[in-house]
Every structure is written in structure tokens, then in C-alpha cells.
Amino acid sequence: MFRILKKRPQKQHPIEGMSNRNLPLSSELDKNLQILKSIYKGCIDVIYHPFLIAGKTKALLVYIDGLSDTEQIDSSVLAPLMSKTIDKSINLQETCENIQLSNIRVVKTYDDCIKNISNGNPILLMEHEEQGAALGLAKWDKRSIIEPESESVIRGPREGFVETLGVNISMLRRKIRSPNLKMIKMNIGSYSDTSIIIAYIEGIANQSLIDEVQNRLQKVEVDSVLESGYIEELIEDNVFSPFPQLLDTERPDVASANLLEGRVVILVDGTPFVLIAPVSFFSFFQAPDDYYQRYLISSVIRIMRLFFMLISVFLPSLYVAVSSFHQEMVPTTLLLSMASLRESVPFTALIEALIMEIVFEALREAGLRLPKQIGAAVSIVGALVIGQAAVQAGLVSPLMVIVVAITGIASFMVPRYSEGIALRLIRFPIMMLAGTMGLHGLVFGFIAIVIHLCKLRSFGVPYLSPIAPTIGREMKDAFIRSPWWMLNTRPHLTGRINKYRQAPNQQPKPKK
């Protein structure tokens, strides 16, 4: 049966009009127009505006409606060029000098023209010129900067990345003003031609890491990149793992903090989510608030997060194992009330747990996609169905409802959705193991997860660092968040080139 699924020869569809692309521009304006029109055949949003410079020289302005600032075209380009003050026929160089714009580039091939037009830069072509001018007048409607909804904080900056790459870069640049913040630009996607930027800080990030990221991105050949998730799956280390190996964030402060720890940020045009690599398991438990609130509170909350992470994975399994295999483990009084509560439930504990957990996941998913107004209705129905009706109907025991509720809350304690959902997913196989082999099964499941996590790498960095391999110094930011005056060094595995991030002995204390 595998033979059916075997690889079929894949046909590469060449993009039409490709042949003309690399040709240089012709000196005849009409020919240029013809070729551009053939490339943009059927694109009704492309505007070809022929005009005469100073009433003498034939010229052509090509741009896409909606991507360029038409007011600026009229006032800064057309008005000065078409005015009668220019009396002699001029070449491109002189024409550009007459245009009241700061950002003008020379284009020489059709390919350059297409790229600029697609990016919203109008192309100015002139008769008898083998090159044109790309005018930096790209302007399209963009979303204003708002607080990221998926990563809200109590204390911290309220700005989030937007869909526009330029804005996102500027946000990073505003946080890290040093010229050492470097960026490498790449374009991926044969149709979408999406701009992707690899940002890093020179002197902190390891050069081999930057090379590796670049290498992996260069290997990507897709038709489009509509979200950073497209490339995340194409550059991660282990594709079969449920655990995310790149951190996605909407927050410029998170991206900047990671840059300063020697990591690389991959920004993708068209999405507010940037990717951060390499990361470890504990990166997903570091909320931005941790670094803004006082360290004691942050540490306690982080320990709680990790504890509830274990609960969210193992509590239903523990309930199943204990109530169907190891009744002697429960305190007698609790067992007696458990027995009373489970008396009318027709299913085994495993089935009971599976029903409730699946219903909970369904409710969560349903509530996620719905508009806010309907979402509330779903959660009310869910609360009634799970909390009350299922118990009254004798489908599940009230204790199971409590277990599901605690598990649900615990799984939302993980600050990163991608990690939280992975942990929620792996609790189902563990539940089945617990339902068939009791606590042994649970322990087998745990061992399997730990082995997998130990094996996992994110761009060469061990996923479970700093516990496996154990790096004592790094514990300062894993289970707890040490006070800022102790966080003197950058993480060893990513920031070892530039080890010290601040001066030592900064603990505030009276002078001796």
C-alpha cells in the first residue's frame, strides 16, 4: 500500500514570460512598453502612463494602482517634469535631478523593473534610454501598530509587529540603535516573492549560526510564503516532533531581547509573527513580563508555570491510572468518595477521560475561531455541558470534570501557544498508556518524552539545555528569573562570543 504513496515525478511549471525577464531594457520606448505589457498581460491594476517631458521627450510611467502614492506622483514627478520651464531635451540623469524625490534608483533590466513595480515603486522610462528610474514612492494601506493580542502583558511595551516588513524593521531598529544590528535580505517564493530578513547583532551572534540560517533559507524553494509558519516547517531540525523548535513572537521587545542573547530573528513580510532561532524548551516558558516585573514574583510564577505544565500533561493520565489500576494509592477517604461519585458512570476511567478531554479540546477550538460575540455563547454552553449536564446525565463523574478543568487551566499557563498545544497533544497518547498499563504506562510515556526532548535540537542547540546538557550557570534564567544584577552573562550556547552583557557587582547596596 505504500507504493501508491510513493513519490510521483513532479512537474515544474515554468512561469510564463520568464524568457524576457533577464533582458536589458531597450532604447526604444515602444518596445519596452510592449514587453512590459506582455509580462503584465491581464493585470488590469498595472497603469501605463505615457507623457512628454517638457513637451518634447516621450516618457512612460509604469506603476500598480494602490501600491504607489499617486498624489506624490502627480506633485513631485509629473508636475515638475511636464512644466514648460525645461526647454531642452534632457537625458535620464537630468530628468532625475528634476524630480523632487530622495529615493531614486536606476534599473537596467526588465527583471529590475518588475521587482520595483511589484514593490510599489513606479518606473520611469524614457525614449532613447537603455535604463529607467525606479521612484521610491511605494505606499500602501497598512495596519496601525496595536497591542499584540496573542501575547498580552501586564507590564511592558504595548506595541506589536505589523504585516509590513519595513515597519517591523524600524521597530527593531528603534529598540537596538547600534549599527551592529545587521540584516540580511532574501526573497523567497517564486510567485509571492516575499521579502525575508535575517536580523542579528554582529559581535554577539555566532557567525556559523547566521550561515546555517542563511543556508537553510536558501534551500527553500516554494511558490509562496504567506506566513512565517511556511518557512518554520522547512528549516526546523526535527520535522516529526510535536514540539516547536523555533519561537514565534509578535513583540519587538521579545525579538530584541533574543537578538541581544545572540539569537537570530527571521522577519517575514506580510505577517506580524517573526521567528527566533535557536531556542530551548525553557524559552517557551519565559514570558516578557518575567523580565519587567520584580524577580521574586517572576521566579515564583515561572516555577508555577513549569509545575502546571507537568499537570497539564500528566494529571488526566494520573487520574486514569490511579482510578483503574492503583486504587490503594489514594487516601481511603478520597477513594470512598471517588467510588461514590463514579458509581453511576458506565465507562471505564480511560473512556471517561478521553470523552471529556476531547470535548474540552473541541470547545477550545470552537471558541477560538468564532467571532467574539458567539465565542462567549460557546463557552457558556461548554461550561454547562461539561460542568453540569454531563455529570447529571451520568456520563462522567464530577471528579473527572475537576480534572479536566484543572488540566485545561494548566495548559493555558504556558505562555506560548505553540508549546502549549504540543503539550496538550501529547497528553492523549499518555492517557492511553496510563489506561492500559497504569502508572507504568505513564512512566513509559514520560521517559519517551524526555528521551525525545533530549534528542531534539534547535539549530544545533540542545532543546533541553540548560538541564540536558546541564549548564549550572544557565539555570539563572530557566526555572527562575534571577535578578537583573545577576544576569551578567549571555546564554552560553548562543552568546558565548560576547560573554558579558553588563558590568559585574551591580547589586544595589550601601557604600562600604
Place this chain on the structure above:
Amino acid sequence: MILCRIIKAILSFFLVLSQCVLLTGCWDNKELNQLAIIVGAAIDKEKNNKIKLTVQVFLPQSQSGGQQSSSSKAQVEIKSAVGTNLADAASNLQREYSRRLFWGHCKTYIFGRSLSEKGNLGRQIDFIDRHPEPREESRLYVSDGKASDILQLSPSLEKYVGDVLRKMSEMHVGANITLKDFELMVTSEGGGALLPLIKIKHQNNDDRKMNVSPIIGGTAIFMRDKMIGRINEVESKGLLWVRNQNELPEITGYPKKGQTISLYLKRTKTNLIPKIEKGKWSVTIYISKEGMIVQNGSKINIMSKKNTKRVENYIEKDVSISIEKALKQVKDGMKVDPFGFATAFHRKYPKEWEKVKDHWEVVLPDIYVETKVKVHVLEPGLSTTTLE
């Protein structure tokens, strides 16, 4: 290719997982509502060398439909069966139940006095020890009458009798002996052992309803696994003190006739120092106790240091009396050594012990025991004398 590998991986994963379920899984699965949970067991002697096992089984009451059960008291059912041994009786009992009898939460086992006095109790206890479900920390008791009568009682505070007895033991009312402790005592050098003795107390209430409750009234003394006697509460106290165990923490001393003074013990420590001098065996019991005065029913001004010394002396006297009574009853009368003298001698004089270990019961009554009690009043309280 990759798709193929993914599908292969997923398929093989579920294949392996299904094997877990189909081949191995669930053989020892026992759902909660397939169990009859035993919360207490009593074992009595029957005719023809048989025993009668009486168990208290918890009856879970369905609480679906949002209805609360009218009383918070757990329903327990008492049934008994006869068999040649405990396992046989248990399997006979199983015939009466639609659910599997579950011993994992039976923490109290009460043995009838006649069964205990017959001897060979170890053969019955072996079931509790060897069967995987019963716990080693379960507590053993001997009832003064028939053990099954104790289980019939319905206690007022706790849900079932077993819980009452266990909680009393944990509070150190009487001896606190678990299965493990008992086995250690029986297999120890002297072979003397003890178990708490349960009696039934009848008490008339105002509304003329008889209030019947189990009490721990004394101690049953065992030689190996055969009960050979019993002692009362006062002597039990002395016995437990020698064994470095606590009984109830209050001790009362009597300075003069009609006068009392009570001490609440906070710390107590016992040391047994064996000695063999010129072939004469003796043991010195050093007991030190610290505590606070909780009631002063005498005319002594306990605030002065000199008077607290006197109080200490009275209480030391009371402690010594208890211990001497216990020694007289058990050591001299029954010729058994649940005090741990044998272990003490064995540790200090292993060679001499080898010579006497086969006739220890002959040597034991001749051992001279000296008791040295030291009581220290830590907190005399805030008032000096009583109101008068």
C-alpha cells in the same frame, strides 16, 4: 518520499500503541466500580479448626442527578464467611459479592481473643503480609470478646469502626502497632509482642439510647504469635514507656491524698542499659520526660523552682509505679519480654546471649530491673496556685 515516511511513522506508532492495548493491556485493570472496598476485617475462631472472617464493605451510593445523599455517613455492610484460613474464608466471602473484594484500603484487622489465645496467629497474619493488596502499615488489634462484634458498632464521628481504631492508634491511645511492628516483635530475640486490646464500652445517653463505642482498654501480651495474657491501661502505659513509645501525653501525680497535679508531656526518651556483673543480669531503665503543667489541683506554689522539683518527684513516682506494675505483671507473671530487654542484651553481650537464648523465659524473671525516671517541668503555667 517524506509523505510516505510520515505515514509509515504514524501507522507504526498506532500499530505499536494498539499492541499495548490488545496484547498486554488491561489484564490487571480494575475499575473503581468493579470493586468492593473492604474497610475493616475481623477474624474469629470457629469450630473444627476453622476461622470466621467478617468484613466491612463500603457501599458506594450513586450521587448522580445532583442528589446529595441524605446522610454524610458512609454505608457499610457487614458480612462474614467461614473458612479453613483467611484466604479460604475470603474466597468463600467472594461468592456473596458481585464485585471483587479489594483489600487495599483495609487498614484495621481485629483478631478475636479466643483465636489469639489458641496460638499460631502468624499463619493467619501471613495472608495480610503476603497478599499484594493489604498494607504493611495496617494496624492489628485484639478484641476482648468476639472480634466481629466490634465491627458491628457504628461510631459517631468517623464513618466506620476501622477508622476510629486507626485514628486512636495514630494519636497514641494505647499501643500503636502496625503489621510490620508486630512481625518485628515476634521475630525479635525475646519473641515477646503486644497488640492493643479493644473493649466495648456501653454508655447511657440522655435520650436513653445506648451509646456503644469501642475503646482501647489495655494491651494483649503475646509470646511469639500466641496471646498469653492481658494487662490494663495503667500497666500498658508503663510497658509502652519502657518501649520508648508514647501513650496519652497527660500524667497525673498525687502530692497528697485528694490532691492532684497533671503534666502534659512534650518529650520523652527511654534508654535501656543492660549489665552483666558476676553472672548477675540487670537492666537499668533511664526515662527522661519533659512537659508542662496543665492542671494544679494541689496547694503547691509551682512557680518556685524548689516546688517544681517536688512536683517532678511526685510525677516520677507515678511513672515508676506504672512501670513496676507492668514489669511485675508481664516480666514476672507471664515471663514474656515485650519490653525489648532481650534485644538490648543481645546487642551488648552477644556471647552471653547465645548461651541463654534458648531458655530466655527462665532467665527473664530473675533479671533485676532498676527504673530511673527523670521528669522536668518546662512550663509551669502563668498562675501560681489554685483559686482558694
